[in-house]
Amino acid sequence: MTHVWAKFGKGTEENTRGLKTSLISSNAYGIVLDLGAGYGNTAHYLDRTDVTKYVALEPNLNMHAEIRANANQAGFTEEDGTLLIIAYGAEEPNLINSALGGAHAVDTLVSILTLCGVPEPQEVMRGLVGEVLKPGGQVLFYEHVLSRRADVAWWQRFWTPIWRCAFDGCCLDRPTDIWLEELDVWESRDVWSKEDEPEEHLWWHRGGKLVKRS
Numbered sequence: 760m761t762h763v764w765a766k767f768g769k770g771t772e773e774n775t776r777g778l779k780t781s782l783i784s785s786n787a788y789g790i791v792l793d794l795g796a797g798y799g800n801t802a803h804y805l806d807r808t809d810v811t812k813y814v815a816l817e818p819n820l821n822m823h824a825e826i827r828a829n830a831n832q833a834g835f836t837e838e839d840g841t842l843l844i845i846a847y848g849a850e851e852p853n854l855i856n857s858a859l860g861g862a863h864a865v866d867t868l869v870s871i872l873t874l875c876g877v878p879e880p881q882e883v884m885r886g887l888v889g890e891v892l893k894p895g896g897q898v899l900f901y902e903h904v905l906s907r908r909a910d911v912a913w914w915q916r917f918w919t920p921i922w923r924c925a926f927d928g929c930c931l932d933r934p935t936d937i938w939l940e941e942l943d944v945w946e947s948r949d950v951w952s953k954e955d956e957p958e959e960h961l962w963w964h965r966g967g968k969l970v971k972r973s
């Protein structure tokens with residue numbers, strides 16, 4: 760993934776800058792946990808006056824130096840306690856909680872193009888939202904998901920076994936938006952499709968803000 764994301768990450772970043780500004784910059788506050796932080800690009804969307812700590816969850820150690828560089832540029836440092844880089848997977852909520860000093864510590868959980876590749880995503884989301892996110896906290900997500908169109912979904916299922924081998928486990932056929940919305944914990948839900956994205960797109964995106972009941 761280090762090499763794949765070095766190649767594709769920059770283009771994706773450019774295409775999603777506006778969208779991430781309105782999703783992340785306008786909403787993120789408190790302790791922010793960035794699921795599958797990649798190179799730590801999310802740090803640049805965080806407002807230092809609203810965000811007290813940037814926690815980058817990234818199991819790939821090869822990405823940590825760049826996460827640190829990006830976070831430092833955005834004003835988050837390990838020295839002053841505003842940056843924490845964790846090498847666990849998203850499927851380890853108990854370890855994440857110990858690194859954070861206790862359960863329900865996170866105000867904002869960010870997932871950008873990550874749930875497509877984690878193992879057991881429904882279990883992962885239940886664990887993180889149930890055990891790691893504070894009551895009243897929020898999930899901000901932007902993911903490519905299973906299409907609602909049967910013909911597109913067929914092709915997504917067809918290509919997934921090949922695509923996931925080439926792209927570090929990334930699956931085209933996960934309805935992660937629906938799985939997230941289905942968790943019975945939300946006080947409010949605002950979920951949308953990407954403006955101007957054709958429905959035929961194999962990488963069809965959904966994003967949104969889900970606020971957990973207090």
Ligand SMILES: C[S@@+](CC[C@H](N)C(=O)[O-])C[C@H]1O[C@@H](n2cnc3c(N)ncnc32)[C@H](O)[C@@H]1O
Nearest residue numbers: 760795796797800819848849871872873877878
């Ligand atoms: C497609 S990249 C997206 C990176 C970043 N969120 C962004 O938008 O730039 C997916 C990231 O998820 C990480 N990842 C893979 N398996 C993971 C897991 N089990 N838990 C958390 N992150 C994981 C990968 O190492 C990679 O950095």
